Structure formats: C-alpha cells, structure tokens
C-alpha cells in the first residue's frame with residue numbers, strides 16, 4: 367500500500383535547501399484539532415510540511431539545515447513507536463521509519479526537540495520559521511532564538527533574525543512540476559465526474575443534502591481523502607450566499623442548483639469546480655439570460671489565461687463581460703468604465719474571478735507584488751470562476767436600477783481549473799459539462 371515517491375520529495379528538499387543559503391528552517395507538521403469532547407477532526411497535514419517530507423503524521427517537525435554538510439541537512443522529529451498509543455490511534459513510522467522510508471539524514475523523538483533544536487540550529491545565519499501558525503512549537507523556537515541572541519552578543523555569531531519560509535516555498539509551490547500536474551489532473555477529473563453524476567441524477571433528488579452525499583460518496587469511492595473544502599450545494603436563493611454550506615433545503619424544480627465541490631486526494635492535491643444547473647431540467651428565460659452572461663465571461667476569461675497575462679487581467683476580462691451583460695438586461699446602468707471604476711456592480715458580483723489551486727485550495731503564491739502583477743507561467747494552475755448573484759442582501763448602489771422580482775433568487779457561478787501552458791490554457795475540469803444544451807433535459 368505504502369508508496370512514497372521519494373525522488374519527488376528529495377528533489378524539492380534539494381531546491382529548498384539551496385534557496386536557504388546558510389539558514390536553518392523549522393517546518394512543523396499539523397496537530398490534530400479537537401472537534402468536540404475527545405473527538406477530533408480528520409487529520410490534515412500542513413501543506414508545506416507535506417510538500418517537503420511526504421510524512422503524514424501529526425506533531426512532527428522537519429529541520430532543513432543549509433549550513434550543514436550534505437548528509438546532515440534533513441532532520442525529522444517524530445512520535446516514537448509506542449505499542450499502546452498505536453493500538454488506540456494507529457500505526458506510526460517511528461524514528462527508524464523516518465530515516466529508512468522518509469530518508470531523513472537523522473530522526474529523533476519529538477520529545478527531544480527542546481534539547482536538540484539549539485544544537486542543530488547553531489551555526490546558521492538566520493532562522494526560518496512561520497510565526498503565529500504553530501503555537502505548540504513556537505514557544506520552543508522563540509526560547510531557543512532568545513538564548514542564541516544573548517549568546518551572539520558575546521561570541522559574535524549565530525542567527526540574528528527569524529524570517530518566514532513562505533518566501534522560499536510559495537514560489538516553488540506556485541509552479542507545478544509534471545508530477546504535480548498529473549496529480550492535479552486526477553483530483554480534478556474525479557471532481558468533474560462527481561459534477562457529472564449530479565447533472566445526470568438531478569431529476570431524482572429532492573434535497574441539497576442528497577446531492578452532497580452523492581458527490582462526497584463518489585470522492586471516497588474513487589479513493590480520494592474526501593472533499594477538499596466544505597461542499598457548497600445551494601439551490602435557488604441559497605446560491606447567493608457565497609459560502610453556503612448548510613446544504614439542507616428541499617429542491618424546487620423551478621430553481622437552479624449551484625454546486626461548488628472538489629475532492630482532495632490522499633496526497634492532498636485538490637480539485638475545485640462549480641457548476642450551476644436547472645433542477646427541473648429546463649432554464650427559465652431569466653435564468654438562461656444570466657447563465658449565458660456568466661458562461662461568456664468565463665470562456666473569455668479562460669482564453670486570456672495565457673503565458674505573460676496575469677490574474678488581474680483574467681478578472682478584468684470576466685468583469686467587463688459581466689457588467690456589459692447586466693447592462694443589456696437592465697440590471698446595471700451607465701458607462702462600463704464608470705461602473706467598474708466605482709464598483710457599482712458589487713451588489714451582483716462581489717468576489718474575484720479566481721485563485722491559485724494546488725495543495726491548498728486557495729493555493730500559496732503572490733498574485734501581485736505591490737503594483738507589479740505576477741505574470742502567468744507554464745505550470746501555474748488557477749481557477750476561473752465568475753458569477754452573478756441576484757438578491758436583496760446588498761443594497762443597490764445609488765443611481766443603479768432597482769431589481770425586478772423576476773431576477774431575484776438567481777445565483778450562478780461557473781468554475782473551471784485551468785493549467786497555463788506554452789499553448790492554449792488547458793481546462794483540466796473539461797469533463798464537467800457546462801453548455802446550456804448539455805444541462806437541459
């Protein structure tokens with residue numbers, strides 16, 4: 367069963383260590399999080415820790431010591447083997463397993479971290495650690511750092527500052543390798559097939575909850591870990607609540623159903639797809655108008671996701687088409703430029719058009735550096751997800767048309783996962799149909 371592709375992780379560690387240039391990085395695993403009483407949420411490994419180690423246990427710590435010679439740079443602190451704990455909570459790799467299977471240069475019990483951390487970090491120029499994210503280990507790191515600073519004033523060497531690992535890891539994770547692209551293909555394919563299952567069986571379902579069950583059951587059946595995020599199954603006006611996750615309303619044949627769901631694989635690669643379909647098998651005239659606007663915006667935005675473009679351009683392409691479409695049907699008024707510059711569309715479209723996708727659903731990586739927009743490159747994966755949400759929740763801005771009742775309760779988003787390539791943008795979620803003709807029965 368266990369099949370860790372060590373070459374992939376070794377390569378990542380090598381690149382990371384090269385970037386560290388004399389610094390010592392401390393990258394902690396996640397801990398289990400309490401759900402209630404003595405029950406915990408399903409374990410979710412820290413994405414950076416996973417990216418560098420492939421080690422899927424809680425409460426471990428990885429050290430990356432770029433100031434040490436080869437063969438002494440990758441240290442793992444793990445929970446030691448313990449028969450009783452393993453009977454209750456399951457198998458552990460232990461110290462030996464961490465060295466043998468996960469290729470740590472040296473492994474220790476996590477119980478020794480306090481004593482050994484200063485020894486390992488000694489001689490590094492700087493400490494690399496994410497402040498504010500790992501409360502349990504942060505105290506140990508700061509104590510060690512404080513002692514070192516004190517010492518430094520006497521001996522003149524030692525780390526003088528702590529900086530964030532994100533600077534090094536985000537740019538690595540933003541560009542997906544061939545291996546990662548293939549894992550993303552699988553996560554997204556399973557996610558797309560789940561949406562197809564919804565489309566095919568919608569006429570037989572009568573509650574949002576059943577749709578959630580269908581999708582998430584399919585994820586598990588396909589061997590995924592489960593949903594990548596809380597599935598949004600929102601019928602009718604519920605779709606105007608962007609992060610609706612109650613998923614427990616009866617389905618009304620006259621409404622649309624918005625489903626935003628994707629799976630997470632066992633190695634944490636994620637899909638993120640949204641489809642909006644007519645519950646009764648036919649769009650009303652109004653629903654069809656809005657759907658066509660969103661689909662047109664989405665297709666054009668996808669086409670603009672080419673090398674050298676950027677995520678802001680992709681957003682602006684979608685936004686312009688949404689605004690012009692909404693003007694045509696009388697839900698916005700004025701010059702397109704003025705509407706966009708003054709945000710007069712935000713009662714109908716209140717989010718950005720996409721985000722990076724990877725080990726995190728909203729994956730790491732800058733979109734811009736101040737005024738500089740990060741250009742799209744081969745190997746980046748982003749979502750393109752424009753929408754229109756018509757409800758009373760946000761007041762109509764002054765000077766804009768009041769909303770006729772016939773439009774209210776329509777919430778539509780269409781979201782695909784896009785790989786930026788040397789040629790055209792590749793729609794990884796293409797298996798989930800979205801043309802009106804395909805959605806009607």
Ligand SMILES: [Mn+2]
Nearest residue numbers: 638749751781
């Ligand atoms: Mn998304």
